[in-house]
Amino acid sequence: MRAIVHDPASPCGLRFADVPIPEPTPSQALVEVHSISLNFGEIAFIDELRRPGEVHGWDAAGVVVRRAADGSGPKEGTRVASFSGRAGWAELRAVDTGELGIVPDSVDLGAASAIPAAGVSALRAVRALGPVVGRRVLVTGASGGVGRFAVQLAHRAGAHVVASVGSEARGEGLRSLGADEVVVGVDAVDNPVFGVLDNVGGSLLAKAFALVERGGSLQSIGMASGEPSTIDFELERRRASGRRIDVFVVGSSFGTDITYLASLLERGQLDPQIGYRDDWTKVADAAEALLGRRVLGKAVLDIRRAS
Numbered sequence: 177m178r179a180i181v182h183d184p185a186s187p188c189g190l191r192f193a194d195v196p197i198p199e200p201t202p203s204q205a206l207v208e209v210h211s212i213s214l215n216f217g218e219i220a221f222i223d224e225l226r227r228p229g230e231v232h233g234w235d236a237a238g239v240v241v242r243r244a245a246d247g248s249g250p251k252e253g254t255r256v257a258s259f260s261g262r263a264g265w266a267e268l269r270a271v272d273t274g275e276l277g278i279v280p281d282s283v284d285l286g287a288a289s290a291i292p293a294a295g296v297s298a299l300r301a302v303r304a305l306g307p308v309v310g311r312r313v314l315v316t317g318a319s320g321g322v323g324r325f326a327v328q329l330a331h332r333a334g335a336h337v338v339a340s341v342g343s344e345a346r347g348e349g350l351r352s353l354g355a356d357e358v359v360v361g362v363d364a365v366d367n368p369v370f371g372v373l374d375n376v377g378g379s380l381l382a383k384a385f386a387l388v389e390r391g392g393s394l395q396s397i398g399m400a401s402g403e404p405s406t407i408d409f410e411l412e413r414r415r416a417s418g419r420r421i422d423v424f425v426v427g428s429s430f431g432t433d434i435t436y437l438a439s440l441l442e443r444g445q446l447d448p449q450i451g452y453r454d455d456w457t458k459v460a461d462a463a464e465a466l467l468g469r470r471v472l473g474k475a476v477l478d479i480r481r482a483s
Contacts, residue, residue, distance in 0.1 A: 179266035180233060180459055182226035188463035189222045195231060198263065198270035205249050205276060206242035207258060207269045211286040212456060214475040215293045215321060216400055219463045226262070233265030237279060237289035238480075241268070249273025249431075255285065257438060259292035259430040265456070267479060277434020280442040288438055290321070290448040290474040296433045297426045298325035298373070301395045302333055304422060305371035309334030314365065316384055317375030317400050318355065319346035321474045324449040326373045327353045332445070338365055340376075340384075348472060353447065362387065371395070378403030385412065388419045395424040449473030 183191040200206050213235040218225060226232055237257040240250050250256060250273070257279050258264065258271045279288040301322075305313065313330045317323045318339035330337050331354025339355035340362050341347040347358040359365055362380060368389035374381050377399030385394045385407060399405070407421070440446035449472065452465055456477040465471050 177267040179231045179263075180456070182222055182228055182230050182232050184223065184228060187460040188219060188467070189226075190232065190459050190463060192457075193229070195266065197268055198266075200242065200244065200270040202245040203248060204270045204272050205240050205244045205256075207236065207238045207256060207271060207276075208241045208480075209236045209238040209264070209267060209269050210480045211238070211289040211476055211478050212236045212265050213289040213294075214459075214462055214466055214477070216466055217398055218293075219466055220400075220402070231263040231266050233263065234259055234261065235289050235292045236264035236269050237285040238269070240276075244273045249276055250278060255279040255281065255288075257285075257288040257291050257434050259296065259434070265459070274429045274431050277431050277438055279438045283438055283441045286453060286476045286478055287441055287448040287450065290450060290476055291434055291437045291441075292430055293426070294321035294474060295325045295437045295446075295448075296430050297322050297397060297424075298329050299433055299437065300426055301373050301397050301424050302326060302329045304395050304424065305373070305393060308371060310336070311370035312336045312338060312367065314338045314340060314362065314369045314372045314384060314387060315375075316340040316362065316372065316380055317398070318350055318358075319348075319472055320375055320400065321449070322375050322397060323373075324350070324353060324473045325446075326375075327355050328446055330373070331355070335371075338369065340365070340380075342469065346469070346472065349449075353449070373397060376401050377405050379405075381405040382407055385419070385421060386415060390416045390418045393420045393422055395422050397424045450476050452476070453478070
């Protein structure tokens, strides 16, 4: 079967190759992949994540063609979206049934492929803040995949959402998703916030943490800046105690949360924010666009458009 593998000598470290069909374990289903989505982190840090020749990719959506031998998970013919730390960008994927979410018939599988890594990360990070009804929540890197889901889900949870972006152009469409304020950087944010969902890291993380009020937290989700983060804790002690920084890790068992988010797509209550869509043969172009900050939201590639 065809798959996208890591090749350090190829553009963005990606090339196509013929690889063996995966053999599922008893607790895995075999999925015929229709669409995949790209995440900034898996492209930017591919050399750390994959060995040469390994099949890459976290997110994929398609149809179950072989149910798990242990009887768990969805049956053959079920439309699903899936997450795994590897081997998603291939014509067939073996995936643990706990990482499979059900996709309603009316939901495009390309849209569903955008959910797993970005959507579930945003959902779990919003939950980690605690109750946010009527509270101010700052989302940094709000123009990216996780950021655009986070804006929508924090708004849905009742927060006053402040969306921080790298430029005015990157803020396009965020108000329609639920952002109450859209700012470039965080210097213009002059009121405290209860929570921060930080996708940028580096110096912006330190500035954002300085805005957190007593009892609040910053969820460090990603480091799109590629910069290390330094906090002056003596200064922060003088500002206020009782605040925390959480090193956010999304965890596993995505299935239930994927199913929930797919149900929101079905009801028109969540927008996957697909900013780039093409055939999967254009994976290098898509990766370059993502790394070059030319994609607002998610990049989705189709293997089979009929879904």
